[in-house]
Amino acid sequence: MALLQVVEAEVRFGGVHALRGVDLSVDPGMVTGLIGPNGAGKTTLFNTICGLQSLNGGRISFDGNSMDGLGPHKRARLGIARTFQRLEVFGSLSVRENVLAAAEIRRRWSRDKSDAAANADEMLALVGLTALADRSADTLPTGQARLLELARALATKPRLLLLDEPSSGLSDTEGDELGDLLVRLAEGGMGVLLVEHDMALVMRICAVLNVLDFGAVLTVGTPEQIRADERVRAAYLGTVDDPEEEAVAHPVEPLAMTGVGADG
Numbered sequence: 001m002a003l004l005q006v007v008e009a010e011v012r013f014g015g016v017h018a019l020r021g022v023d024l025s026v027d028p029g030m031v032t033g034l035i036g037p038n039g040a041g042k043t044t045l046f047n048t049i050c051g052l053q054s055l056n057g058g059r060i061s062f063d064g065n066s067m068d069g070l071g072p073h074k075r076a077r078l079g080i081a082r083t084f085q086r087l088e089v090f091g092s093l094s095v096r097e098n099v100l101a102a103a104e105i106r107r108r109w110s111r112d113k114s115d116a117a118a119n120a121d122e123m124l125a126l127v128g129l130t131a132l133a134d135r136s137a138d139t140l141p142t143g144q145a146r147l148l149e150l151a152r153a154l155a156t157k158p159r160l161l162l163l164d165e166p167s168s169g170l171s172d173t174e175g176d177e178l179g180d181l182l183v184r185l186a187e188g189g190m191g192v193l194l195v196e197h198d199m200a201l202v203m204r205i206c207a208v209l210n211v212l213d214f215g216a217v218l219t220v221g222t223p224e225q226i227r228a229d230e231r232v233r234a235a236y237l238g239t240v241d242d243p244e245e246e247a248v249a250h251p252v253e254p255l256a257m258t259g260v261g262a263d264g
């Protein structure tokens, strides 16, 4: 049984049909990718999974239990954690306090009464932010703030981790390290659902990729299958023959599919 099962998810914002019958499953023990052009519905799908956005149709189950009617804090308590595309750190707190806040909430929920401060420091070390622990969170550059959100999510000891573009703002080396960390977390038994525009990273660490386009699942497959899929290229690049027009067909993220079609 999948850890997370989304079935026929529907979301409408007035006239915008943001999710159109989306099916998606996430298994523990591997990184699952969710890719697609800007506006495809990736963040909306995350919001429905963590309970910030209600469904207009369909259903979501986590570990075999329906998430119907459960708010975000209940889902967090059951083991769903996330990071945000638009950063949501507690700016007036220090880096350590941001993670400690999550560690203390988790300690209150859990039978595990181990030290929250130790948990927080361990998570900061895991993401490589120990040296910045006493900095005010609002002074962090974007990349580090994303790592801070990751540490905060991990301090709840989640079973399912949802990451919305975690590598943006990171250097190539930092992005590689993040990728390695996500693989290690998955190998430890976590389910990881990754939204990411860095295709080289996605192709390297995901076992399965779900491609979303205009709110619907275009295809699901291994990185090799996705890389070879003409429909995926078309969704990103537009079905145009003139290479000069391709950049126009996908004006917001013209380099989003960098790595697709490349060897290796």
Ligand SMILES: Nc1ncnc2c1ncn2[C@@H]1O[C@H](COP(=O)(O)OP(=O)(O)OP(=O)(O)O)[C@@H](O)[C@H]1O
Pocket (backbone or CB within 6 Å): 013, 016, 018, 036, 037, 038, 039, 040, 041, 042, 043, 044, 045, 085
């Ligand atoms: N709260 C909202 N109210 C109205 N429309 C919304 C809202 N949130 C998202 N949308 C619309 O729903 C669609 C899907 O948006 P979403 O943010 O989920 O896409 P995305 O795949 O995350 O895009 P990106 O890659 O740019 O982050 C878009 O057309 C967007 O404008």
Ligand SMILES: [Mg+2]
Pocket (backbone or CB within 6 Å): 042, 043, 044, 085, 164
């Ligand atoms: Mg988004």
